[in-house]
Amino acid sequence: MKRVYLDNAATTPMAPEIIQMMSEMMKTHFANPSSVHSFGRESKTVVENARKSIANLLNTSPGSIFFTSGGTEADNMAIKCGIDDHKITHAITSKLSHHAVLYPLEDLEAEGRIKLSYIDIDESGVVSLPHLKELLANNPRTFVSIMHANNEIGTIQDIKAIGEICKEYNAIFHSDTVQTIAHFPFDMKELNVDFMAASAHKFHGPKGVGFVYISENIQIKPLLRGGAQERNMRAGTENVYGIAALAMAMEMAYEHLEEEVKYIKGLKSYMIEKFKTEMQDVQFYGKCTDMDNSLYTVLSVNFPETDIAEMLLFNLDILGVACSGGSACASGGSKSSHVLSGINPESKRPGIRFSFSKYNTKEDIDFAVAKLKELFN
Numbered sequence: 001m002k003r004v005y006l007d008n009a010a011t012t013p014m015a016p017e018i019i020q021m022m023s024e025m026m027k028t029h030f031a032n033p034s035s036v037h038s039f040g041r042e043s044k045t046v047v048e049n050a051r052k053s054i055a056n057l058l059n060t061s062p063g064s065i066f067f068t069s070g071g072t073e074a075d076n077m078a079i080k081c082g083i084d085d086h087k088i089t090h091a092i093t094s095k096l097s098h099h100a101v102l103y104p105l106e107d108l109e110a111e112g113r114i115k116l117s118y119i120d121i122d123e124s125g126v127v128s129l130p131h132l133k134e135l136l137a138n139n140p141r142t143f144v145s146i147m148h149a150n151n152e153i154g155t156i157q158d159i160k161a162i163g164e165i166c167k168e169y170n171a172i173f174h175s176d177t178v179q180t181i182a183h184f185p186f187d188m189k190e191l192n193v194d195f196m197a198a199s200a201h202k203f204h205g206p207k208g209v210g211f212v213y214i215s216e217n218i219q220i221k222p223l224l225r226g227g228a229q230e231r232n233m234r235a236g237t238e239n240v241y242g243i244a245a246l247a248m249a250m251e252m253a254y255e256h257l258e259e260e261v262k263y264i265k266g267l268k269s270y271m272i273e274k275f276k277t278e279m280q281d282v283q284f285y286g287k288c289t290d291m292d293n294s295l296y297t298v299l300s301v302n303f304p305e306t307d308i309a310e311m312l313l314f315n316l317d318i319l320g321v322a323c324s325g326g327s328a329c330a331s332g333g334s335k336s337s338h339v340l341s342g343i344n345p346e347s348k349r350p351g352i353r354f355s356f357s358k359y360n361t362k363e364d365i366d367f368a369v370a371k372l373k374e375l376f377n
């Protein structure tokens with residue numbers, strides 16, 4: 001049966017070149033990078049070269065990059081250590097943050113260690129900068145966690161402006177950049193960001209590896225205790241081939257960024273056009289149709305409330321279309337989404353997120369829209 005994969009914001013397929021490199025490296029670089037013999041030193045070189053390469057791509061120093069098991073660990077490390085080690089008692093986030101951010105913050109609040117404020121957002125999920133200033137002015141030194149782009153609706157925040165406000169108020173700024181690293185250019189010399197998170201599987205690398213960026217102005221203690229890896233900042237034997245693959249995936253992404261952005265934007269526009277011209281009453285979430293202020297990889301839409309719509313995700317899967325979704329209110333076919341209910345609590349229309357990569361084609365989109373039309377007719 002023909003199937004199309006339109007769930008690239010959940011994870012991307014690995015690039016064949018990276019699979020090839022990793023499987024070779026598993027044979028040649030099996031040694032522990034902490035071992036002092038030549039085998040170990042060779043593994044260590046792989047890890048350090050990957051760090052340098054990633055740092056170059058972000059215009060920062062290798063000392064700011066710490067490898068982790070992925071985005072969740074990077075976010076947790078930034079939040080828990082950033083707050084604890086700086087004796088922070090107030091944090092700000094948005095209700096639309098990923099659970100890798102919301103849950104550790106909510107835990108700290110439940111333990112009575114911080115007061116947690118939620119920043120005002122508009123109907124697209126864009127945070128209010130005047131409210132940020134107000135919250136910062138009326139509270140002690142604050143930890144701010146605002147994601148760069150939302151994984152469900154694709155809304156992008158102006159992290160440069162947020163960083164400048166945080167600097168003005170001496171706040172610590174963490175941004176969950178899991179959906180944007182290797183999809184947008186970053187210049188860390190231009191951004192006042194203290195912590196950022198990245199995950200290789202969002203840009204055709206393997207799962208279970210990522211990094212946390214920590215600015216040179218910030219000192220923290222490690223989250224995981226044990227060995228002295230990552231300059232005593234992240235214990236545990238390094239995922240050598242995963243780290244090499246992470247760097248390779250980032251290098252590939254940035255080398256071809258312009259052409260890939262253009263290609264994927266083309267796919268997204270094509271799907272928007274098809275929804276507008278071939279289907280009725282399809283609504284677009286957030287700023288999804290605004291190409292410059294939303295993820296070009298994500299098109300988040302909602303469909304009319306009908307019996308069939310309730311089980312839309314399930315039905316699409318049966319017909320060979322892999323995408324993801326969630327409703328504002330929990331319904332039979334899909335789980336309730338804190339993001340969709342955060343922007344539109346009353347809506348019962350089922351939301352579907354289509355997300356694209358360089359491996360998708362217009363035929364994939366034709367196929368998905370044809371199946372949707374079949375379901376609605």
Ligand code: PLP
Pocket residue numbers: 009010069070071072073075098100147149150151176178179198199200208210
């Ligand atoms: N933050 C965002 C915005 C994400 O989309 C994800 C992945 O779903 C994560 C964090 C977690 O990353 P990982 O899967 O690498 O733990």
